[in-house]
Amino acid sequence: MSSNDLENLIDLMARLPGLGPRSARRAVLHLVRKRALLLTPLSDAMQQVAVTARECLNCGNIGTSDICDLCADDTRATGEICVVEDVADLWAMERAGVFKGRYHVLGGTLSALDGIGPEELSIPRLVDRVTSEAITEVILALNATVDGQTTAHYIADQLEGQVRLTSLAQGVPIGGELDYLDEGTISAALRARKSI
Amino acid sequence: MSSNDLENLIDLMARLPGLGPRSARRAVLHLVRKRALLLTPLSDAMQQVAVTARECLNCGNIGTSDICDLCADDTRATGEICVVEDVADLWAMERAGVFKGRYHVLGGTLSALDGIGPEELSIPRLVDRVTSEAITEVILALNATVDGQTTAHYIADQLEGQVRLTSLAQGVPIGGELDYLDEGTISAALRARKSI
Numbered sequence: 001m002s003s004n005d006l007e008n009l010i011d012l013m014a015r016l017p018g019l020g021p022r023s024a025r026r027a028v029l030h031l032v033r034k035r036a037l038l039l040t041p042l043s044d045a046m047q048q049v050a051v052t053a054r055e056c057l058n059c060g061n062i063g064t065s066d067i068c069d070l071c072a073d074d075t076r077a078t079g080e081i082c083v084v085e086d087v088a089d090l091w092a093m094e095r096a097g098v099f100k101g102r103y104h105v106l107g108g109t110l111s112a113l114d115g116i117g118p119e120e121l122s123i124p125r126l127v128d129r130v131t132s133e134a135i136t137e138v139i140l141a142l143n144a145t146v147d148g149q150t151t152a153h154y155i156a157d158q159l160e161g162q163v164r165l166t167s168l169a170q171g172v173p174i175g176g177e178l179d180y181l182d183e184g185t186i187s188a189a190l191r192a193r194k195s196i
Numbered sequence: 197m198s199s200n201d202l203e204n205l206i207d208l209m210a211r212l213p214g215l216g217p218r219s220a221r222r223a224v225l226h227l228v229r230k231r232a233l234l235l236t237p238l239s240d241a242m243q244q245v246a247v248t249a250r251e252c253l254n255c256g257n258i259g260t261s262d263i264c265d266l267c268a269d270d271t272r273a274t275g276e277i278c279v280v281e282d283v284a285d286l287w288a289m290e291r292a293g294v295f296k297g298r299y300h301v302l303g304g305t306l307s308a309l310d311g312i313g314p315e316e317l318s319i320p321r322l323v324d325r326v327t328s329e330a331i332t333e334v335i336l337a338l339n340a341t342v343d344g345q346t347t348a349h350y351i352a353d354q355l356e357g358q359v360r361l362t363s364l365a366q367g368v369p370i371g372g373e374l375d376y377l378d379e380g381t382i383s384a385a386l387r388a389r390k391s392i
Contacts, residue, residue, distance in 0.1 A: 005248050005260050009343040015234060023214040029284055030213050031242070032249045032258055038211055043242035045205040046227070050235045052201050053228045055374045062228055064201050088225055 001095050001143075006121065058129075060122055062106030064165065070094075070103060077101040079136045084125065084157065085109055085143055093141060109147035110154055123152075127158055137164040144170060197388055202228075254325075256301030256318055258283050266290075266299060273297040275332040279322065279351065281305055281339055289337060297335075300325065304345035305351055312351065333360040340366060 006028060016026035033037040047070060055061070056068035070076065080101030086088045090103050116178040130138065138159055143150035156165050166183055171189035172178070178186060202224060210220035227235040249255070252264035259265055267274065280286050286299050293378030302317040314320060326334065334355055338344035352361050367373070367385035374382060 005241070005244050006258065008246050009238075012234065012238045012241050017226050018219040019225060025287060026284065027212045027214060028245075029295060032245065035246055035249070039209065041244055042205075043239050043246060045201070045208050046235055046239035048201050049205050049224075049228065053197045053231070053384060056283055062202065064224070073338070088222065091221060100361045108276070 019048070057102050059103045060087070060107055061090055061103060078133060080139065081126070081129065081133075081135050081137075082139045082141050085148060085151075089141065089143070099139075101137075102135075106142075106151065107192060109142070109145075109151040118158075121151070123155060123158065126155065130159060131164055135163055137166060140165065140167045142167075144168075226270065241255060255299045256303060257286055257299060271296075274329060277322070277325065277329075277331050277333075278335045280326050280337050281344060281347075285337065285339070285362065295335075297333075298329070298331075302338075302347065305338070305341075305347040307343060311345070314354075317347070319351060319354065322351065326355060326359055331359055336363045338363075 009031075010021070010024050011020055013027055014021045020194050024115065031042070049108065052064040053062055054064065054066065056063055056071055057066050058071045059066040059068060061070060065072075077100050080092075080099075081104050082093060082099050082101060083104045083106060084144065085106050085108060087105055090105055093099055093103070104122070104126050106123065106126075108116055109122055110116055110121065126138075127133065128144075138155075140152040140155060142152045152167060159165060168183070169192065171192055174180065174184065205227075206217070206220050206224050209215055209223055212220075215223065225239070247260055250260065250262065252259055253262050253268055256269045257264040257266060261268075266348040273296050276295075277300050278289060278295050278297060279300045279302060280289065281302050282305060283301055286301055289295055289299070299363045300318070300322050302319065302322075302387060304312055304315065304317055306312055306314065322334075325331065334351075336348040336351060338348045348363060355361060363386065366381070367388055368377065368381065
């Protein structure tokens with residue numbers, strides 16, 4: 001642990017999710033060795049993102065303009081909104097590459113304990129969008145957690161009668177082994193069984 | 197995956213050891229959310245390190261001056277050199293906090309296959325230091341791998357008769373359970389058993 005600059009960088013790196021003190025040290029050594037190839041480009045890319053990154057005013061996705069690329073994309077269907085908790089969930093949906101409509105990022109889940117109400121979650125904005133964008137289907141792609149499902153129920157209450165409301169199917173994940181699945185998933189999969 | 201700036205940053209982050217594409221995305225989202233607290237300071241710290249970090253001309257440690265803090269520290273013993281493969285190993289030794297002498301970082305291990313000979317490893321510089329710094333003991337703290345031990349033997353050959361040569365003890369690690377240890381470690385520990 002030689003110098004203050006290095007220690008400072010290690011401390012900051014260790015605050016990233018997924019990195020602890022040990023892996024932060026490894027990463028910093030790697031960076032120092034690849035100064036031209038990685039350290040400088042990474043520092044520049046961070047500075048760039050620090051300046052340009054912003055939340056889409058429409059859907060809450062993170063991009064580099066006030067209206068994100070997905071909202072600005074004319075080729076995407078306009079009648080469907082997929083509601084997700086988080087930008088990471090939106091990115092996961094996009095990687096799956098099957099949904100071609102619009103998104104709405106809540107920014108979390110309702111939580112009385114943490115004082116997170118509908119206002120904090122851009123739920124009023126979602127209700128507005130359903131009317132103003134002539135939405136016909138709202139897909140609630142919230143996490144299958146207690147908080148996620150509570151939030152889904154609240155949103156369903158708000159929008160009832162205005163649009164078709166759907167949620168992601170629950171069941172055995174592709175490649176999943178029954179032996180490793182929890183009872184809740186197995187019983188959900190059994191209840192939703194299909195003829196073959 | 198909205199914009200090029202973000203994707204570029206994610207790609208670069210994914211090249212760090214210990215981060216894959218998924219954890220790089222998580223880290224970047226975290227950075228965008230903590231722009232003032234983490235993203236900007238991290239970018240600045242990287243730029244700082246990119247400018248100031250350099251290898252110590254004497255021992256090969258990484259620091260911010262031509263002679264590192266450890267080599268410049270007058271309170272450290274001058275008669276002993278601890279030889280390590282890598283700066284990360286030096287840092288690990290320093291965390292243990294028991295060695296108070298000087299270090300010598302080889303920068304790798306001998307490898308005929310990869311064309312790494314004594315010159316590439318600053319072994320000649322080590323031989324020089326043993327004479328010029330009036331070293332009495334060289335501790336070979338190389339990894340207990342085949343390459344590490346080959347390198348240790350080569351260095352021992354070079355320095356034979358000039359100094360006392362030692363290596364780290366091998367045995368059961370503190371907190372280690374026999375059941376989880378390999379046979380090599382157990383037999384080394386048995387051969388080096390001590391009276392109690």
